[in-house]
């Protein structure tokens with residue numbers, strides 16, 4: 001029997017077909033369909049007036065910690081957090097234990113993802129064990145289900161290895177995600193270099209530690225013709241380089257994370273380890289540059305770099321604390337702040353959080369055209385709430401946004417036509 | 424000072440949290456305690472029955488001894504623990520260690536740690552008062568206070584002075600406490616050193632960065648030299664101690680540019696012949712040993728004041 005779901009009276013925003021109008025979205029057997037004349041009496045109808053109906057949000061940079069660090073997060077809890085944040089699909093990073101550098105680990109992750117509340121797209125390692133010595137078996141991982149490769153968490157220090165990785169990835173229809181960090185400059189650093197680090201007596205990481213590597217990987221992208229995607233971009237200089245490269249027609253794309261357009265290094269005051277991540281929170285000038293790049297197309301995507309850690313890693317001396325924060329549940333709300341401030345319009349938000357990530361990853365979604373998969377996020381842009389520790393769905397609570405008043409959140413998260421989260 | 428003034432700090436993290444009135448009050452209290460150290464019986468019952476743990480995660484002879492003497496002269500029971508960060512590698516975190524200590528009910532924990540912010544981390548986990556005896560490159564408030572006490576004794580004022588600090592500002596918690604303290608009291612702090620030693624944004628803390636040592640020292644009332652290391656954790660900072668000594672070492676010729684009554688300070692221990700020429704370190708302008716003497720008085724004042732400025736049990 002057909003399963004029919006109708007979302008009625010919502011503002012449907014679907015940039016890939018140029019739609020932005022109030023109406024109903026019809027979902028039948030997991031697919032978007034054209035409106036039908038006859039509505040069967042058992043059809044489920046949900047009134048979503050006042051809400052936005054958009055293609056399901058896709059977060060292309062998530063650490064699910066599974067296998068190996070399940071005390072921080074696992075595939076199930078991480079995808080639960082995603083669903084609560086309106087995210088219907090995540091790309092998960094390979095820096096697990098063991099590293100996702102072979103088909104067995106890829107398959108393990110995908111098996112764990114069966115029946116979960118969000119789609120999971122594993123990203124494989126650039127190098128075996130992410131040790132930066134030899135490239136991993138991309139073809140076999142691709143067959144198992146990876147969508148790209150990265151040694152995220154660590155930079156690929158050896159330029160020749162990175163060149164070969166790009167060439168080999170290209171041969172197998174994969175793209176390379178660059179965690180851009182010149183380690184000689186960042187080593188020992190634990191926050192942004194600048195007046196705050198100086199006052200707190202913490203070793204800083206200069207912007208150049210990121211942009212030097214962005215420059216190298218743009219050069220290698222142009223040398224090899226491989227699509228290179230820049231992860232978690234935080235600096236003005238990196239954005240200038242990416243903007244220029246795109247202007248030349250280089251095959252590059254880039255993402256930033258909500259914390260880089262929401263916070264600055266001032267959030268570290270008081271040695272707040274929930275504001276410690278890599279790359280670090282930067283200056284106000286960088287924050288503004290990130291916002292500008294989201295608007296002008298230099299940045300393609302908003303991705304969280306969701307990095308769960310427990311008190312064991314975070315309730316310690318600042319310089320010893322682990323890098324990273326959770327983000328799946330706050331990404332949409334923080335991004336909506338940019339819409340309210342008129343930095344980007346709702347359609348651009350959908351491009352950044354759904355359309356472009358789907359294109360870059362080469363996966364379904366990012367569109368509400370009839371025939372497309374019914375991954376849909378319904379956003380209540382006016383829902384006000386204060387994010388607090390008791391409502392955190394993720395296994396870990398390391399967020400600098402706890403107790404922040406937020407506006408706008410997912411009201412319904414639909415994956416494959418199935419409601420996986422309802423506010 | 425405002426007659427309603429009250430010292431309100433239960434913990435001492437740094438000079439940053441102190442108002443000029445706080446500093447003035449601590450220095451007055453220290454001056455009144457200094458006299459005790461000159462008595463034949465160098466002990467008062469002020470903190471009798473109080474327990475002080477000196478928890479040092481970094482090797483230190485001078486500061487630890489100074490705090491220990493300060494505690495003992497106030498009749499507190501003092502205990503020294505030389506912890507190493509290697510106990511952390513055995514799985515015990517700083518918070519574990521400190522919670523264990525809390526179970527023994529100390530009144531004050533004096534802590535030195537290589538991580539900036541470590542005292543802030545433990546303060547809200549325990550009941551004891553925390554006194555920061557130096558955390559990473561952040562602050563060393565008792566050193567900043569003893570430096571101010573020494574300058575006040577020699578100059579009878581803390582405002583309108585030119586203080587020159589020469590050396591590795593980047594890695595110096597003493598420099599940060601001094602910059603904050605002297606500027607808060609109305610003096611100007613000038614810094615000099617190779618750019619490898621000048622951290623970005625230090626001007627925002629109120630200091631002025633000079634292009635040369637001569638510029639910093641010219642007309643200075645106080646010249647302070649900092650201890651120099653050639654490199655830190657494989658980070659090359661200067662080519663050689665010899666080149667540093669020639670270009671940045673404080674000698675009598677340089678001091679000729681300063682005010683006639685300039686005093687020379689150093690937080691110790693000194694690399695003689697590197698940041699200070701021996702004839703300067705031991706010369707008539709040096710007040711380095713006064714700093715050490717005042718260190719005990721300042722630490723007595725801090726221990727006394729964080730306990731609420733009350734007398735302990737009289738038995």
Ligand SMILES: [Zn+2]
Nearest residue numbers: 152153179231
């Ligand atoms: Zn990364």
